[in-house]
Amino acid sequence: MVEKLNVAIVGGGISGLAFAIALSKSTSNVAVDIYEAASSFSTVGAGIGMWPRVWEIMEAYGLAEALGRQQVATPGIDGLFKYRRSDLPHGIQVGRGKVSMKSYHRADFLRVLLEHVPSHYKTHFSKRLATYDDDPEQESVTLRFTDGTSATCDVLVGTDGINAKELQQKKSKSCSITRRRHGLENRFIDTY
Numbered sequence: 001m002v003e004k005l006n007v008a009i010v011g012g013g014i015s016g017l018a019f020a021i022a023l024s025k026s027t028s029n030v031a032v033d034i035y036e037a038a039s040s041f042s043t044v045g046a047g048i049g050m051w052p053r054v055w056e057i058m059e060a061y062g063l064a065e066a067l068g069r070q071q072v073a074t075p076g077i078d079g080l081f082k083y084r085r086s087d088l089p090h091g092i093q094v095g096r097g098k099v100s101m102k103s104y105h106r107a108d109f110l111r112v113l114l115e116h117v118p119s120h121y122k123t124h125f126s127k128r129l130a131t132y133d134d135d136p137e138q139e140s141v142t143l144r145f146t147d148g149t150s151a152t153c154d155v156l157v158g159t160d161g162i163n164a165k166e167l168q169q170k171k172s173k174s175c176s177i178t179r180r181r182h183g184l185e186n187r188f189i190d191t192y
Ligand SMILES: Cc1cc2nc3c(=O)[nH]c(=O)nc-3n(C[C@H](O)[C@H](O)[C@H](O)COP(=O)(O)OP(=O)(O)OC[C@H]3O[C@@H](n4cnc5c(N)ncnc54)[C@H](O)[C@@H]3O)c2cc1C
Pocket: 010, 011, 012, 013, 014, 015, 016, 035, 036, 037, 038, 042, 046, 047, 048, 049, 050, 127, 128, 129, 130, 159, 160, 161, 162, 164, 166
């Protein structure tokens, strides 16, 4: 029997949960741990507007029906979009037409994602990654959390958000390491 790949997803926001769902559609040969710094998945937030390309991905994940029930009407948003550089006072119009954007409350969107993460994927709350060591000799990555605990994985997936620094600092180094056992080019998967 082929050994399961241990995947650690650090950050349980939109990216982390969406990645978990995508992974579950691709393979069953993984053991997944999701490490989230907060004490629960966050359901706070405002609106999320979903563009057609993102909607196609949601359909491919099998989320269309569940998301369809959560969609909210946003009268007036389907108008003309103007794009401008944020350092210029006036916009430069680059196109016009109806924008077919679907709107959700962020909490509803996250709830749908959560419902579709396989129940055998393990979630760990209050686990803020402090640092990690990528050890080619051991062929594993050691994760160290701010509470003093640690864990290991084969593949580390960084979905800790745009403001987080922990994973960004070391990614270029870890990307140069090749994993032989699973034939992976990189053991650090960057989702930014
Ligand atoms: C006001 C506002 C409006 C927006 N509107 C839209 C919109 O309409 N459409 C749209 O597509 N996008 C929108 N966005 C952007 C969207 O919210 C972000 O792109 C999205 O939340 C990014 O998801 P993420 O999972 O990458 O990061 P986050 O949502 O930031 O999630 C990162 C997760 O990682 C956890 N974490 C951080 N550091 C660590 C660590 N060291 N260890 C463990 N866990 C950690 C955090 O607690 C968090 O749960 C909006 C953003 C804002 C602020």
